[in-house]
Amino acid sequence: MESIIYDQLIKFLNEHQLIPIEQHGFLPGKSIQSNLLCCLSDWTKENDGGNSLDVLYLDFSKAFDRVPKRRLLHKIKHLGISGKLYNWIDAYLTDRTFRVKVENSLSKPVKVLSGVPQGSVLGPLLFIAYTADLKISIESPFAMYADDIKLYNNSCKNIILKKDLLAIYNWSKDWLLPLNCEKCYVLHIGKKNPKCKYYLGGNELTKTECCRDLGIFINQELTWSDHIAHTVKKANSVLFLLGKAFSRIHPVAFSKLYKTFVRPILEFGNSIWTPVLQRDIHLLESVQRKATRRPFGRVRPQYHERLSLMQLTTLSDRRIRGDLITTFQALTNPISPIRQLYMMNLDPRLRGHKFKLQKQKFYTTPRQVFLTNRVFNSWNMLPIEVIQSQSLQVFKKRYDHYRAQTTQ
Numbered sequence: 585m586e587s588i589i590y591d592q593l594i595k596f597l598n599e600h601q602l603i604p605i606e607q608h609g610f611l612p613g614k615s616i617q618s619n620l621l622c623c624l625s626d627w628t629k630e631n632d633g634g635n636s637l638d639v640l641y642l643d644f645s646k647a648f649d650r651v652p653k654r655r656l657l658h659k660i661k662h663l664g665i666s667g668k669l670y671n672w673i674d675a676y677l678t679d680r681t682f683r684v685k686v687e688n689s690l691s692k693p694v695k696v697l698s699g700v701p702q703g704s705v706l707g708p709l710l711f712i713a714y715t716a717d718l719k720i721s722i723e724s725p726f727a728m729y730a731d732d733i734k735l736y737n738n739s740c741k742n743i744i745l746k747k748d749l750l751a752i753y754n755w756s757k758d759w760l761l762p763l764n765c766e767k768c769y770v771l772h773i774g775k776k777n778p779k780c781k782y783y784l785g786g787n788e789l790t791k792t793e794c795c796r797d798l799g800i801f802i803n804q805e806l807t808w809s810d811h812i813a814h815t816v817k818k819a820n821s822v823l824f825l826l827g828k829a830f831s832r833i834h835p836v837a838f839s840k841l842y843k844t845f846v847r848p849i850l851e852f853g854n855s856i857w858t859p860v861l862q863r864d865i866h867l868l869e870s871v872q873r874k875a876t877r878r879p880f881g882r883v884r885p886q887y888h889e890r891l892s893l894m895q896l897t898t899l900s901d902r903r904i905r906g907d908l909i910t911t912f913q914a915l916t917n918p919i920s921p922i923r924q925l926y927m928m929n930l931d932p933r934l935r936g937h938k939f940k941l942q943k944q945k946f947y948t949t950p951r952q953v954f955l956t957n958r959v960f961n962s963w964n965m966l967p968i969e970v971i972q973s974q975s976l977q978v979f980k981k982r983y984d985h986y987r988a989q990t991t992q
Contacts, residue, residue, distance in 0.1 A: 586705035589672065593665070593709055602663050603712060604719040608921070609730030610708035616798045617910070618921040619729050620856045621955060623736070624806070625925045626725060627773060630738060631806060632951040636774025638745055639736040640782060641795060642752060645764035647731035648711055649699040652760050653677050656700070656714050663713060676706070714759075721751035729798055739772070742780040753784055771795050773804050800853050806950035808857040812864045819849040819871045827878050838879040839894035846875060847902075854903050855910040858953050868899050905983065907959040908966070912979050915939045926956050937971040940964055 594612070597603050603611065608619035630637050644650075657674055665673070680701070681693040700707035708730060715728070723744050724737040735752070737745045756763050769790040772779045782789045794803040794810050801811035823846050830838060850871060859865045876890040884890065891897065914920045916939075929942035943960045946952045970986055973979035 589669070590705050590709055592669070593706075593713075596665070597663070597709075597713065597716075600664065603716055604728070605921070606719065606726055607712055607716075607728045609728065609732075610712065613917070613919060614921055616729065616800075617853060617855055619727050620798060620800060620853065621922050621925060623727050623734065624856065624954060625956070627736070628806060628948070628951040628954050631774060632946055632948045634776075634947075636739040636772070636777035637736055638739045638742060638777070638780060638782070639734055639771040639773060640745065640749060640789065641767075641769050641771065641797070642733045642735065642749075642784075643764045643767040644731040644756065644761050645767075647761055648702050648707065650761055651700050651711060651714055652698050655759060656710060659714055659717070660710075663716070673710070715761075718752065718755055721755050722748045724748045732798070734797070739774065739777050739780060742778075742782075746782060749782055749784060769795060771802070771804060773806060777804075798853075800856055808859060809861065809864055811857055812859055812868060815850060815852070816867050816871055819846050820874070822846050822849060823871065823875055823878075833879050835876075835879040835890075835894045838875075839896060842872075842875045842894075842896075846871065850899060851902060851906065854906045855955055858903060858958060860949060860953055865900065872896070872899055901987070904962055905987075907955060908962060908983060909976070909980065910955065911941075911959050911963050912971075912973070913976060936964070937966070937968045939971055 608614040608616070608622075627637055627639070656677070657670070660673060661670060677700070680696040682696055683693050684691040700710045711730065715731075718728075718733075719726075722735065724735050724741070726733060726735045726748075728734075733752070735745065735748055753763065763784065765784055765787050768784055769792045770782050771792055779791065794801055801814055803810050823842075826838075826841055826845060830841065833841075850868060859868055873887055876887065876894055876896070877884055879894075880890065885893070910922075911926070914923045915926060917923065927942045927944050929940040931940075934940050941956070941960050941963055944951075944957055946954075946957060951957065966983070967986060970979065970982045973982055
């Protein structure tokens, strides 16, 4: 039932453009990847132009549990949702209770007086609708992922950022969604950044040199060594546990374990970041080298032979494949939120497919290795039959076949 209501609500909200385009959380076609790619596109452009940036990370305190019911219903009605659907949502949020279970004992039911149901289909969309009007108060560029919001601007425009920060603070008080000051901080990007101070409710925002943004570590130089070091450490921990639990196992079986539990850690958001330094490339590949040694013991074949026996490819090849998949999804979907990041080459004299990219100018490494620039050569070299795939699954199969032929 919730899914039926969700489909109608999201259709209505999208048709009337009531959800800000900057909101990427729990919406079809949007994700952590689209959120960070849109932000990093702006940040690397500013940094490439010799400018410095201030990024303010704000977080609402227990946001999903604090949404006041009456105010939520007021906003829903203001958005144009009325009649039986409005009454259904009202009933959906009314007379809800919760209980706490400790071992086999249950507490008495307690009424839930605020918040949207977490873990539900409809809850996140109701929260997004509740915060949709936040955009009206903000002048600076920003991006949201559910209750996480990042606000950024040129450091020379810190007055506008301070004004926006005050506007968000006042909005949070008016609509009873307090900000968690302990989880709010500022990241100063750029070597010549004046590092202006920002205050929230009388408290200075904590300055950080590296922050975790939706699972990706971003530092003030917009480089990826910090993220790679954290990723490798986490992957090695999981690999160690697998090695302890499965000391004797067939290589193909261990390969499945590795693909399920370890490789996703190494590839999380890999279209957002990429290793530049050789030491980082080797550090990432060292995890897979270690994983492929586990099932063979002391007497083992060379690395590339082990990859073949375990039906694996190098992580470098996997990153290129991931970039191409993201690009295919963006360029073949007219409403993709990251489609506008790519610069198309519209010269009719070019041979090959119609989705040729044009390389953008860059002066700094962060802009050079940003997705839209680093994928340029690999994408433009793909044959027409791969680009013209009818679906993502077909694209993957045709690309894998093309890659296998070119590497023979």
